[in-house]
Amino acid sequence: MITVHHLNNSRSQRVLWLLEEMGLPYEVVRYERDARTMLAPPELRAIHPLGKSPVLDDGPIRVAETGAVIEYLMDAHPGSPLKPAAGTEAARRYTYWLHYAEGSAMTPLLLKLIFGQLPNRAPGLMKPLVRGVSKKAQDSFIDPQIAAHTAYWEAELAKAPWFAGDAFSAADIMMSFPLEAAGSRAPYGDKPHITRFLKTIHARPAYQRALERGGPYAYA
Incomplete structure (x- = not known):
């Protein structure tokens, strides 16, 4: 099962959207920003040393950075219409x-x-x-x-x-x-x-x- 470590009002919303477009099952672990500083909570540093989101877990595989997550999902599920044919x-x-x-x-x-x-x-x-x-x-x-x-x-x-x-x-x-x-x-x-x-x-x-x-x- 895919798990997305998701921070509110962040880039990780795009990963949830991509997974919905691909029709893949996933779970969401939500984290809330500090209302005063707008920084991610310290709990996220237990997932990623920089405390950044998104982080995607796919079984034993962990991927961070939105672009890298998107590339990983496209490679893991080839043939998706969300990625144009190579060489075009x-x-x-x-x-x-x-x-x-x-x-x-x-x-x-x-x-x-x-x-x-x-x-x-x-x-x-x-x-x-x-x-x-x-x-x-x-x-x-x-x-x-x-x-x-x-x-x-x-x-x-x-x-x-x-x-x-x-x-x-x-x-x-x-x-x-x-x-x-x-x-x-x-x-x-x-x-x-x-x-x-x-x-x-x-x-x-x-x-x-x-x-x-x-x-x-x-x-x-």
């Missing part, structure tokens, strides 16, 4: 977006989160200075980077309904988190193709079942 343009795009999601897309979003929290964590007398530094970093670098990435997503989704091409794939599951996270900070009112993509994935029955299994999810 769709397969090349699939591989690109699978790795881009965490390699490039999440970097400015994480910087936005970190710099946005800095003033709250600064000592009282330092707050005005830290707030100014935080705002400058976001206005001059982070926000333009996020805008460039979202424009890129919009342009790519204008060419085809899914990131790998005409067919839904695990790359779309992987890309869902950066799109949802970015949209939670700045609505996509001027980006109809991203809006269509998010509306379509949120309506998928497997996505809805994953939400039921994973619990409240702020980005849906």
Whole structure:
């Protein structure tokens, strides 16, 4: 039996969704973030030294990192329509977006989160200075980077309904988190193709079942 160590409001929601799309039975072990720090609980460090989620157990096999989990599941269950045929343009795009999601897309979003929290964590007398530094970093670098990435997503989704091409794939599951996270900070009112993509994935029955299994999810 597959077990997913799942942290609320995290990337691990994608693994639950993938398993639902694949129709594989699994169990969920849920962990809740600290309400003040938003960090994972210490119990998760007993599963992974960094206390990160997702972690997937498949019998004696343990796999961490969302991209690695997705690749493991695709290899363990070959022939899935969620992975394009090898050697095709769709397969090349699939591989690109699978790795881009965490390699490039999440970097400015994480910087936005970190710099946005800095003033709250600064000592009282330092707050005005830290707030100014935080705002400058976001206005001059982070926000333009996020805008460039979202424009890129919009342009790519204008060419085809899914990131790998005409067919839904695990790359779309992987890309869902950066799109949802970015949209939670700045609505996509001027980006109809991203809006269509998010509306379509949120309506998928497997996505809805994953939400039921994973619990409240702020980005849906």
